[in-house]
Amino acid sequence: MPGSRPPEVKIRRSFPDVLAGGIFVLIGGAFVAGSLGYDLGTPLRMGPGAFPLLVGSIVAALGLAIVVKGLVAGEVIVFGSIPWRAVAVIVVAVLFFGFAVRGLGFVPTSAVTALLTTLASSRVRPLTAVAVAAGLTVASTLIFVVALQLRIPLWGPWLGF
């Protein structure tokens, strides 16, 4: 008979809950699997694997609980859109900094990182982007290298001088 179900059985699925729970299960599980490769030791002398095994299991179990709850009585969360362009650009910019700073040196790496990052905004105009990047490069060189004496070469060996 339709409509005879008591209201509390009404299922409220929540994608964010399931996703969050899934991430916890995945990471917790990975740490559990990894910790089994280390010495677990005894209660008296716990090995390097024991604590991560314990905490990893807790994370995975909590993740599972969040998934189940998300399938039955999830939290209402507006997930919203993902700014793919910003995500991609910022990831590339930061990775580039880490990868290139030793070889290219402080000034070129900062300039490229800043320029790339400005592109994360869809509203930015090219001229503004260049101006912002130039300004930030000068400012960060002054702050970090001149004022704070950070020991990073201004121009790196990849440039050949």
Add this chain to the structure above:
Amino acid sequence: MELLDNLALGFSTALLIQNVLYCFVGVLLGTAVGVLPGIGPTATVAMLLPITFSFEPVTALIMLAGIYYGAQYGGSTTAILINLPGESSAAVTALDGHEMARQGRAGSALAAAAIGSFIAGTVATVALAVAAPPLARVALRFGPAEYFSLVLLGLIVSITLARGTALKALAMIALGVLFGTVGQDIFTGTPRFVFEQRELYGGFDFVSVAVGMFGVAEILRNLENEQTRAGAVISKVKNLWPTREDRRRMVGPILRGTGLGAALGVLPGGGHVLASFTSYAVEKRISKRQQEFGRGAIEGVAGPESANNAAAQTSFIPLLTLGLPAHPVMALMVGAFIVHGITPGPNVIIDEPALFWGLIASMWIGNVLLVLLNLPLIGVWVRMLRIPYQVLFPMIVLFAAIGTYSLSFNAYDVYAIVFFGILGYILIKCGCEPAPLLLGFVLGPLLEENLRRAMSISRGDASVFVTRPISAVLLVLAVAALVIAVLPAIRRRRETVFTEEE
């Protein structure tokens, strides 16, 4: 008087010229990030932390502390003038503060916030000076079992204050603890979860975690729906000195707010937000002019602002006496202590009295500077809001990358920003708060170390945690906190408290 001697030592340290200077720099920067939406004190402290490594320890900590309480203060200025709280705890100030500004009473509202914050800061600094030494003495007798239970309690209490469901907050804490296990095991030296990468032997750096979770993730949130920050109507400020009527109405709320804030600030995980909301609720309930609340009641500004500032000061109590951070910024300060070779905890007060009392005295000096700085400079702060976000976020990203790299010139620390930024962004989108993860990450190694020590002292008998009385009490409190966090009645109240914040 021991207290007076201690305070004298503190002031003689804090009044050294370089300490006053960096205290000033700290509160100035803190006010700036408090005013600017989209960049919070946690990301700022994380970015500036590497800079402070070359300072004297006490100078570094004074500056970092200044950023923290400066930000609490700066957030209220924009909340009042343009209804844009720069900090979560200032959201409640906007309710009545902005209404007052619209009625042409911006000056009174700003003065109420400044005077309230100053009184609260003064009282809370004294409370800190009085409460810290006895607490530290108790903590000195703690063994590994007690420390384990204490850290566990601290972590669990932070759930009760986090937004979102308790289940997710708990999972975030555990995940933070788990990430804390990456790197060489402290007892055996075994490298864990490093994928054969020598650069990961030291583990993730907490600066990478903080900058990723609070900086990059926040930028991505802001870039979701870009809009130019509308040319907000900025109220004119005149008559900074409140009328006699306003002054009379401020006294009660300021005193009650100070008391509430000083008490709640000790709780881990954002006690200052809870303090300002509780103070607002209390003032509204006991007021004879309830209908004025939300329509420009000065009590609704003075009370929460005092509570917020008092809580910002007393949240240093668990950090300085137990080594337990009550706020993500405190978690970063734990890192600052460690970098300078000082283990935060009850030993600080004995081994480094000048640092301990100097930091406390500097908070009072910082509060004086805040009042002197803010009322005349309000125009400057408001103008800062015109900085477009297109300039601001590349600056945050670049400074984050440079700052993190300069920690130990390790590119993996920079790559870790990306990892934690993306992970944090997805989790925040799913309704998980990042603060518990950072607390778990910083406290996780302490938890493991004390667990393993306690177990080997007790010859492998896990019952040591419940047979030692202090440890047992702490665990009972932890269970109670957990029950409170999941109890529906209280959860509903928490939800109403935190949804008002949106």
